[in-house]
Amino acid sequence: MDGTGMKWNNSPIGIMGAIGLLIGLAGSPSVLAAQPQPVTSPVTSGVSGATAPQAHTAADLFPVPPMLKPNVAFWRKVFGVWREDQVALHDMDDLRLVYKVVEIPGPVGDALTFSQRRFVREQRSELEDELAQLQHRVDRRERLNARQQALLARIIALAGPQALNGAADRVRTQRGLRERFLRGLEISGRYEPGFRAIFREAGLPADLAYLPHVESSFMPRALSSAGAVGMWQFTRATGRVFMQINRAVDERRDPFASARAAAGYLRTAYEALGSWPLAITSYNxxxxGMMQAKERYGADFGRILRDYRSRTFGxxxxxxxxxxxxxxxxxxxxQRYFAGQIHYETPVARDRVVLTRPMRAYVLAERYQVKPARLAALNAAWTSAAVHGRVPLPAGTTVWLPEGRLAALGVGDWASLQRPGPVAHPVPVALRFVRVADAGPRPARAAGLYHVVRRNETLITIARHYRMxxxxxxxxxxxxxxDHLIRIGEKLLIRSVPRPNHVAQTARSEAVHVVRPGESPSVIAHRYGIRLAALLEVNDMSRRAVIYPGQRLEIPVRN
Structure with a gap:
């Protein structure tokens, strides 16, 4: 995920700023690709402990610090008022201070022409010169002309007299996004109901489904200059932690798969940071980076915005x-911003199967009686190699089918789920699915240690508890x-037989180390004078595992 913006937005807004979001995080990445289930299903999908995110949406989940209100008002104008042929010239640090809004000459598209970009640069340069001259005259207590007096009065009225200091160096331009946001609203009719269901089933606030308005305007094929792909703008490196990206599948291109990955990321961020303002900011x-800011200034988000300084925190x-x-x-x-102008697209209605073994696309097309071209169009995550049958689709791949296909073929047990959409949205059509394709019963229960699933537990929290x-x-x-769904009361096998004696001898623990920010497995192994392989073995981790601050690692006995 990147820190660069889409070409239609002057703001460098992208998804999950540095790949550093992974440094120091959990050895078992928090992926929450929750599958839809009937509303009455007793699915557990929360975070154990007092800091678990709540599924309901309440005002206090997304607080607005007083110092942030002018910024929110500014962005409301960007998305809901200013047109694409308008550019606001404003102060970069104090968004109360909008000097003027100018109209770009000629017809405009997603990208401005050379002459239009030159026009914007000239407007900015002219304002910078005017501000520099104004500050010079004020500092020298020289007489101001009428234009300068009016500009100074505007600055003082909006932001106070101190805002003049260095104002010429803080001029920024922001193009309006009203038309693009309206189009995104209409497209969101296809996806938002499903996104909200995914976040609710993951135990997260459903309003997180609005994030694509910031990231991509709900454009499924959005691509940033830094390589972030899809509606949720994942880079390849980060995407591999939270979803499937391989020769056959790139789930960044599947809006629902990437929404589940976003849920996994945001849960991880919330667990690490403890508040939604911090977790949402970490998405960029x-x-x-946000943990470092929190360590320095605490959980006061307003203070972090005011005082935290970093080269990359722009x-x-x-x-x-x-x-x-x-x-x-x-x-x-x-309707307050686009009264009578919104025409929401019809919600996506498809059947879904999840493969339990590798299968080629042409086999699926034949089995489910769908033309290969139609199947490829429904499954945007498939690569060209998978579409043409050169590589099989791996187990765990989600396969989208035309709505009603499973019922027509009499395949498996399928269910429908009516998902209520947001206020003023049309009621979506049911998404029809089977939980797993070609799945037989789970293995017979073996003798050993079992865990009985409790409320708010997930596969990830259970695995962490048993250090596996x-x-x-x-x-x-x-x-x-x-498949990330587990049910309250379900018994999960943790260990079928005791570990052999020779394992116990090579992997005995003599201490427990609590991971601190910036530490890696190799750093910890070096600190205790042990082999990295021994540390990984006793904690049931691979060499690619990621650890997070606060995680407890057993330290093996030195041989």
């Missing part, structure tokens, strides 16, 4: 949460890679 800046990161609040406000009351990899927990219980 990174978890590690305008985009400062404003990401304010942009989210702005688009949330507009999307919850769209999620993949190991899945394998011992026959749970496919993309």
């Amino acid at each position: 800046y990174g978890i590690l 305008f985009a990161s400062h404003n990401f949460y304010a942009e989210f609040l702005a688009v949330r406000e507009i999307a919850r009351d769209p 990899k999620v993949s190991t927990l899945r394998a011992r219980n026959g749970i496919p890679a993309h």
